[in-house]
Amino acid sequence: MARIDVDLENRFKFFFMCMGCSIRGFQQFCRPVICIDASHLKGKYLGSLFIAVAKDGNNQIYPLAFGIGHKEGLDTWTPFLTYLRMCIGDLPDLAIISDRHHSIIAAVANVMPHARHGFCNFHIKGNMRSQFKNTKHIEGLFWRAAKAYRLTDFQAAMNRIARVNPAATTYLTDIGYDRWARAHFGGWRYNIMTTNIAESFNALTRTARALPITILVEFLRSTLQHWFFNRRNMAGQRSHPLTPWAEDKLARHVFKFANMIVKPINMQQYEVHDSRQQVFIVNLLYRTCDCGKFQRSQIPCAHAAAIARYNNLSDCVGWVSTYYSTEYLRRVYEEDINPLGDQSTWAPSNLPVIFPPVMEQRRSGCPSSYARRPSQGEEVRQQYCS
Structure with a gap:
């Protein structure tokens, strides 16, 4: 599925793309947990790349959908999630994992109210560092509480945090235990406690995000073609019933x-x-x-x-759940992702010409290269030489 939204003047507004084989594989053979994230583009168009990824039974990144639009906001996350829902349908037990960007929270609540929405614990930890002093000694307790499988283990860790840093306890309580603690999560997030898989894919695209949009889209498609081929071969050669x-x-x-x-x-x-x-x-x-x-x-x-x-x-x-079986790993990559071929062989299109958006003026000075921009409230660590 591919969609291009335009404004009243037929200028580019939003682009969405997903591969049918990725969607079918996710619906049938993957854990119903999706991580979503966005990253800044580095070219002339100062927009954002929106991604939705899952994990296959071998705990590898499994890309589902991509979007391109201007900066993160309700008007970009809403169409992205709307088109994603059109592709995957209303899956039972679906979980969405993201950072705590206000537009993501609102868009998920509006578009996917049936899904359980959890937060990335890495971002919560970074926000705690930026708001409270001397939190390093409670980070281990925070992870212990977040990853706890039992309510008793969760409460024991929270009690220790309360004795050391009551303000941090209040902060975590205000977020909502069901948003970040596995023991309180209303659905199933398995071992997916952060959005690291989404950020890892963003790191893979950091050079491509400086390219023109059409080349960036082809890079995404080509990456999936390469991954599907290699993983299909690996799964086909495996004799053990588990990944x-x-x-x-x-x-x-x-x-x-x-x-x-x-x-x-x-x-x-x-x-x-x-x-x-x-x-x-x-x-x-x-x-x-x-x-x-x-x-x-x-x-x-x-x-x-x-x-x-x-x-x-x-x-x-x-x-063991069949999600982790070698058979499911073979099935999730059994379809091909085909290239578009040479442009001269494409069928002629009668679609109207889409004009470029009104470009935002780039700030003067040296560009910020490809360094990852921290999320709102996330602490930036300064590295010092010994």
Whole structure:
């Protein structure tokens, strides 16, 4: 799908593009979590590149859609999310992860009210640094609270933050626990706690963002063509039922069960004692554990792995979500992304000529090269030589 919006004078206003194979792959074979972000263009048109990316079962960046318009605002995020929703539909359990830009919050609430909207914890941490002094000693506690699977673990971390820095606790409470804490999140954000995958893709395009718009769009399409080909070949050569990332994740959980004691309750429920004398109830029928990790990550936790050993099972691959299967990885990249071919072979178009937008005057002085611009409220670290 591709759309170009123009104003009343037929001047360029907004461009949207997504590949049908990306959308179909996401709808059927990817976790329903989308990260959105925007980055500044560096060429004559001082607009922004808007992106929506997900993760495949191998935890790799899976681009979904791109948009080009002027600076971030409600009038640019709204069409981008509107067209994205037209492509993916109203997916159940959809989660949107972004920074706390006011226009993103408003656009998601207006366009995708059915989706759970979570915030990037990296940006929240940066905002805490800029607002409060001496927060470095509570950053570990913040991440512990954000990544906690259980409400009790979350509350324990928050209590420690409150004793050290009450103002930071108030700040995090005002944001809303359901926006940034995994234990309170109303939907499923799996292991996606930041928008780093979106920012990583922005870093990939930093040179291309200085090019003319048409060349930038071709760069995006060509990148997806290259990724789909290489990842399709990798998945086709793999014999293990899980993706490399999921296989490694499960192996680390298996390594942790060595000292655990398993006591069966019935054929589906088990009582597991870990090395710290904590007790967890695991339900294999519903794939849940009191630790919260089994159901929220949909990969067996160490307690479930201990049950597999107790029952003399060769492995617990069957308890892993199909999102992390090699079969799904093959299916998500099974379609081709085709080039446009030489322009001389294109069919003639009767569409009216689209005029360029009224250009914003570039500020005088040396341009800011390709350095990433921090988000609003994010602290900029000054590096000093030792």
